Each structure stands twice: as C-alpha cells, then as structure tokens.
Amino acid sequence: MNLSEILCKKILSREEIIFLLSLEKEEETELLFRKAREVRSALCGDEVHLRGIIEFSNHCKQDCHYCGIRMSNPDIKRYRISDDEIIKLAEFIYESGIKTIVLQSGEDMHYSGEKVAGIIRRIKDNCDVAITLSLGEREFADYELWLEAGADRYLLKHETANAGIYNKIHPYQNLDERIRHLRFLKEIGYQTGSGNIIGLPGQNIGDIADDLLLCNELDVDMASFSPFLSAADTPLAGHKNCDIEIVLKTMAVARILLRNVHIPTTTALSTLRPDGRRRGLRAGANVIMPSYTPNDYRFNYLIYKNKPGTDEGVESKLQQVYDLLKDEGLKNSDSKGHSLKQL
C-alpha cells in the first residue's frame, strides 16, 4: 500500500486503517500526524474547545475490570458532591470562560432521573453553557428527561468493538446494549460521543480499526481514544499500560476518517508522558477537558493510577493549557463548541 495515496483518501477501508495504525517509522507517522492536523485545520479551524469536567460521584454499580472506581474496589473512599456544590463549581467554570460543563460519575443510582434533571436546570438557569452528561447507561426515559431539562450532549464510550473482550471485562453489561443506548441517544437529539480504551488484554490492531469504523457508523459528534492505564485493586491491575504511539496514531486516523468530530487530547495521555497532551494536539485533537473536581474528591476519582495534576490549582492548570495552545499555534475557542456536524 502507498502511504501518500491513502492519506489523500476521504473514505478508508478496514485494511487501509490497519495499514495506517501499523506505521512504525517516525517519518511515516509524522506524515500521518501532519495530515491529521491539516484535516483539523480545514474542518475544525484552529480553535480548541475547553470542557470543564466535574466528577461528582465515584459510586458505581458496574464492575468494569479496568476501572479504579468499580463497585468491587474496597479501597477507595466513596463520595458524592452535593447539588449546591455542583452548581457552584459549574458557575466557577463558566466564570473562568469555559462554555461546556461535563457532568461525569460512576453509574450511581442515588442520582434519580429527576435529581439529575434538577441539577441540569439549575446550571442552565445560572450559566450560558452547554452540558455534556457522562453518567453511564441509564433508563431511556431518563435520557429523554435530561434532554428536555437542557442537556446537550452524552458521552458513552463503547470501550471496545470486540464483543468477546467487551463482554468479558464488563460483567453486567454487553456490547449490543451499549450500542443500543448510543443509537437511542443520537436518535432523540443528543450530540453523542463514543470511543475506546486502547491496550486492553487480547485487543489487536484490527479491533482498533473496528472501533474507528463503529464510531463512523454511529455518526458520533465526539470521539475519545484513551490508553489503558492500570488501576490498583482491579482484575487488570497487573496488565501493562498502553504505549502512547498507538493512541496517537488512532487519534490521527480518527481525524482523517471521522473528519469534523470533536476529539479530546485526554488526561490519560499526560499520565503516560509529560508531553502527552501536546502530542495529542499534534495528532489532530481539538478538545481539552480540564478537571474542576475539587482536590478533596478528585483523589478518590482515580479510575487509574497516577492520574496527573491531582494537587495542582485550577488556575495554574488553565494557564498551562493557554500556554500550550499558544505554543502550538492554536486558539482557545470562546464558543460553546457544539457539534461541527450540526453547522
């Protein structure tokens, strides 16, 4: 296969995706990353969208084998941030100039449909922001209620398109059901986000190609690709962390294949390498999600080991983001950063 020819294509076959993901030589991966930046610049512009994330509860009824906040992990202190505190944090995010609030938690049934809807309404009444929810699989009626209450987006990663692996590492869930939720969310009007974890046991390059093709088929508005990072006291605690290069290649191929979707450069990349976030931007990402979860809680939202920045102040983290963007010739967007597919 010819790299330059493939990089000029707008539609990629599974074999071509595998070819791109398998590139090893630095001069070749550089061509891939450069193409991803060109596509980003042409379709998304030079603006990067900041999303302030509040991880408001680490209670979870699921038992994902990789996740540090899984139900069976006995060693973490469980917390819930009060509604009033969530609203104050949302106001603080809005006042710091960020126009999207991401509300994330484990699958915590303490938060009934109505309780979450109340939080969404209060945020929307007080702040002119978009709201992304990342609360796991819930009743379809809840998704409808939250949309009516003002939620804009829903992030529910499919984690892996390999059903055998998915079903093995998610004891109470299955891939078909996950996909059914993603389709429903899209159908009723959410901007949807999916994505995978890279480096799961048994996963191969073909599986990662399938993840990208699944995101394409689901017509997602956002796609997040993160490395597997081992978490203490989980069944996968001894499994090795993912190599950053394959994650960066996946992000770059995603940019070329999925075109104008929003792709974050994740915190997990910075855990792998100090310059991980920068390298994510260089692989075509256009979103950064700084955490606004207060330190008292964040130390217990350790979905994996060594999550970075846990003792830094919010202001200094934000300044680092602005400096990074300037350095990379990018700008901080002042819009809500809605789906580029809807324009």
Ligand code: SAM
């Ligand atoms: N409960 C919600 C859900 O299921 O979508 C959101 C919370 S969950 C902790 C958020 C994401 O963390 C998951 O989609 C998963 O991809 C990621 N995650 C959890 N443990 C991880 C690990 N050890 N390595 C990499 N990503 C991990």
